[in-house]
Amino acid sequence: MSTSSSCMIRAEQLTKRFGQRTVVDSVSFTVEKGEVLGFLGPNAAGKTTTMKMLTCYFPPSEGNITVNGYNILENSLEVRRSIGFLPENVPLYTDMTVREYLEFAARAKGVGRSELKSKVERALERCNLGNVRNQLIATISRGYKQRVGIGQAIVNEPPVLIFDEPTVGLDPAQIKDIRELIKDLGKTSTVILSTHILPEVSLTCNRIIILNHGKVVATDTPDNLERKMQKGNHYRVVLLNPPGNAVKTLRSIAGVTAVTVLDDEQREGHIAYRIDTPSDVDASGLIASTVVENGWTLAGLQTEKMSLEDIFIDLVKSDDPVSDSGDGASGANADAAGEDK
Numbered sequence: 001m002s003t004s005s006s007c008m009i010r011a012e013q014l015t016k017r018f019g020q021r022t023v024v025d026s027v028s029f030t031v032e033k034g035e036v037l038g039f040l041g042p043n044a045a046g047k048t049t050t051m052k053m054l055t056c057y058f059p060p061s062e063g064n065i066t067v068n069g070y071n072i073l074e075n076s077l078e079v080r081r082s083i084g085f086l087p088e089n090v091p092l093y094t095d096m097t098v099r100e101y102l103e104f105a106a107r108a109k110g111v112g113r114s115e116l117k118s119k120v121e122r123a124l125e126r127c128n129l130g131n132v133r134n135q136l137i138a139t140i141s142r143g144y145k146q147r148v149g150i151g152q153a154i155v156n157e158p159p160v161l162i163f164d165e166p167t168v169g170l171d172p173a174q175i176k177d178i179r180e181l182i183k184d185l186g187k188t189s190t191v192i193l194s195t196h197i198l199p200e201v202s203l204t205c206n207r208i209i210i211l212n213h214g215k216v217v218a219t220d221t222p223d224n225l226e227r228k229m230q231k232g233n234h235y236r237v238v239l240l241n242p243p244g245n246a247v248k249t250l251r252s253i254a255g256v257t258a259v260t261v262l263d264d265e266q267r268e269g270h271i272a273y274r275i276d277t278p279s280d281v282d283a284s285g286l287i288a289s290t291v292v293e294n295g296w297t298l299a300g301l302q303t304e305k306m307s308l309e310d311i312f313i314d315l316v317k318s319d320d321p322v323s324d325s326g327d328g329a330s331g332a333n334a335d336a337a338g339e340d341k
Helices: 047-054 076-082 098-108 113-126 142-154 172-185 198-204 222-229 246-251 284-293 308-318
Strands: 007-018 021-032 036-040 062-067 083-086 160-164 190-194 207-212 215-220 233-240 258-267 270-277 297-304
Touching (some): 007 190, 021 190, 021 215, 047 190, 083 142, 142 172, 190 198, 207 308, 215 222, 233 284, 246 258, 270 297
Antiparallel strands (some): 007 021, 233 297
16 A cells, blocks of 8 residues: 655665576665656666666566555556656657547546546646647657657656656757756656756756666765765866976975866966865965966966766766765666666
């Protein structure tokens, strides 16, 4: 039976094997009510396989999953009723109009006749499909087709939404529209979002899980991950027509561990340097005073931090797990099935 707990999804020691190949191995995580969770990972990380287990497309080899309080093995139908799923390749009937397709999807999901019209209208409104409601799906743009796919996922108003690469193949304007739609859906539903677009995660998700080779290598809020993964302090310093001994002088500043000339940023006498210090050393004041004392012209000084993209690349290269802040994920070891993303 469904529970009143705030935990909408719980995966415990989740493992999936295809023959001799282990795709997901002992992965555990939770997703709270009202949370928008981002699933990140390179190709063959185990993301799509995990999502297909969550949505009952195939059972886990080991482990347990509950969705909205229902166990996927014991109450599969209730789990399916609780989830709206958008696969990466949206299954649309292109000879139907948008409205006809959403009505079909609603009936297939058990929406009764008395609620059918209102729920379809609500989906059309939320997905901004009103102006194409009577067009054949074959005639609408890729962005609108993606919206129709989201419409079928939400038409029965399930408490959990799972979107696999919802913005793949879209242009920047379409990506922005879908991002805003997902943020709006997150106000009333629990959302899991799989994507390769890292800015989308930081702008949309409350928390992220990074998978690599079936392992959860990091889980936290985007801001916390950026803070925890910073490896020392980094400063970008731009000097105008500096002398030849500038690097040596900058290296002599107390606490500085490295100075790198950024050759690709040289222009019109401006030379940029990256200066590194330990995390507990704030060298910005010393850098500025050193430039002034030597009579150089300071054209720019700013502190640089690792971006979410830098963190993602660093984690999937190192396979070094980052412990979370206590809100729910741990992971394991796997190679991915051929179709997994």
